Amino acid sequence: MLKVPYVMTPGPTEVRENVRLARSVRCTNPDLDAKFYDFYRETCKKIGELLKTKNEVRILGGEGMLGLEAACASLTEKGDRVLVIDNGIFGEGFADLVKLYDGEVVFFKGDRREEINLEDLRNFLDKDSNFKYATVVHCDTPSGVLNDLSKICPMLKEKGILTLVDSVSAMGGENLEVDNWKIDIVVGGSQKCISAPPGLSLLSISKDVFAAMENRRSPIKSFYCNLLIWKNYYEEKWFPYTPPISDIIALRTAVDNILADDGVLKRHERIGRSVRKAIIEAGLHLYTRNGYSNTVSVIEVPEGIDEKKLRKYMVDNFNVMIAGSFGYLEGKVLRIGHMGENARENIVVYTLYSLQKALEHFGFKCRCDISQLFLEEIHSL
Known part of the structure; x- marks a missing residue:
């Protein structure tokens, strides 16, 4: 038997017993059972409550990196200029995803020991704001730097720039107000502050992002990473792929745990x-x-x-x-x-x-x- 230590790492984290037990319950066929579509949608709404948003929320069957790549894949077309706000390893890492889908990366670089300097970013945007979207990391886990999304994202939206936020290591543990802070896509993961088993991405997606995906010049270059195919899943009673139902049931319990903890x-x-x-x-x-x-x-x-x-x-x-x-x-x-x-x-x-x-x-x-x-x-x- 594997001896499991106390896991005090920045993800995966410890999982509460009621979450572990929820993952073990007997499951239905999630593709065919209409009741599971209701369960999935209700779970998404609970996540929206946690994120303080009325935007659409989706749960994807893959660790947080899937959500980050899916966001880049769904938004990026060849030649799109994308602003990558970089003050850490994960901030810089967004560039690889943008380039993978033929986007043109422009960096705004900050001090990697400090949060993004808002005055420097504003001066940068006053000189150049011709970007389809910008990426920013909420908490850069390798360094522990937290960026002030409440100021950064509205600044970007003022310039007409869509905002893509990696909150994988902050969602559930730091304040996050998606609608008030004008965040277009925010990505979280099940295994960090949410304290569910690894394996799920959580995303909220704004109407502006759906419009950008629908008005692309070229098709999205992925199936698994295509967020647009999830738009009408409930009305059509069709999931693009079989959802990992046990993981989603556990996630629902973990989200309930957080919502019950004022x-x-x-x-x-x-x-x-x-x-x-x-x-x-x-x-x-x-x-x-x-x-x-x-x-x-x-x-x-x-x-x-x-x-x-x-x-x-x-x-x-x-x-x-x-x-x-x-x-x-x-x-x-x-x-x-x-x-x-x-x-x-x-x-x-x-x-x-x-x-x-x-x-x-x-x-x-x-x-x-x-x-x-x-x-x-x-x-x-």
């Missing part, structure tokens, strides 16, 4: 702030300088410590799994995911305790008791 965002905020305070007081350094996410904390690895060995020590001795990073941050940072079901005081305390013991094992002397300081801070908020 304090979910405040809980993430209190835990995020308290973790950051404890890390700094211990003599460690956060990677980001501002724009801190409440769903993930990214810590610079102290000099002389091998982060892979440290993380293995935590699993072997305390049964706690945290993450490293990748790309230009590989080997340089540690990441603690305090999102969704991970955003619980008791498990965060134990994670910080095990981190301190691992650091001390490899020669780093903390300036304080990290877990105790975390408790003191969170109880003062």
Whole structure:
């Protein structure tokens, strides 16, 4: 039997028991049973409630990357100019998806340790705003930088630019107001703050996006990544492919868990702030300088410590799994995911305790008791 550690990574996250049990219930044929079309639509409406939107919502059978690619595939035509707002690995990664569908990428580059500078972006757009759509990452998971969508997306829409947001690592753990913030497409994933099993993408799609897809000069170059074929699924009682019904039933329960928790965002905020305070007081350094996410904390690895060995020590001795990073941050940072079901005081305390013991094992002397300081801070908020 596989020994499963406490998964304190920035996704996948821990899954509540009622979600696991929901995934095991006896299922119907989702293609043929009209009642499942109602269930699917009701689940989409609940997700819309979570996202504060009246836009159409769809659940796709594939991890969050599917939703991101589907959005790019459905919007991008050969020669379309697309603004890629890049202040992190995932921000830059949008360019690969745009190029895959023959779009012309133009970058707006920000400091990768900071949230997007709004004045710099406005100055950039005043000089050049001829873009079909723009991409922006809500929380860049590898670095922990959170961008202010409430200011960025309305700024883009003022210029007539469609907005595509990656909120995979923030949706459910950070405030997200799709309609008020003029977001045309936002993409989430089941396995992060939503705390359901991996395997589903969640998207809200505006009328402007449906119009852009319908008025394309050329057909969408994909079937599986074609969002337009989902437009009338309910009226036609036809899914483009068989939905992963067990995953969707589990997702419904996970979304219900969030909607029933009036304090979910405040809980993430209190835990995020308290973790950051404890890390700094211990003599460690956060990677980001501002724009801190409440769903993930990214810590610079102290000099002389091998982060892979440290993380293995935590699993072997305390049964706690945290993450490293990748790309230009590989080997340089540690990441603690305090999102969704991970955003619980008791498990965060134990994670910080095990981190301190691992650091001390490899020669780093903390300036304080990290877990105790975390408790003191969170109880003062």
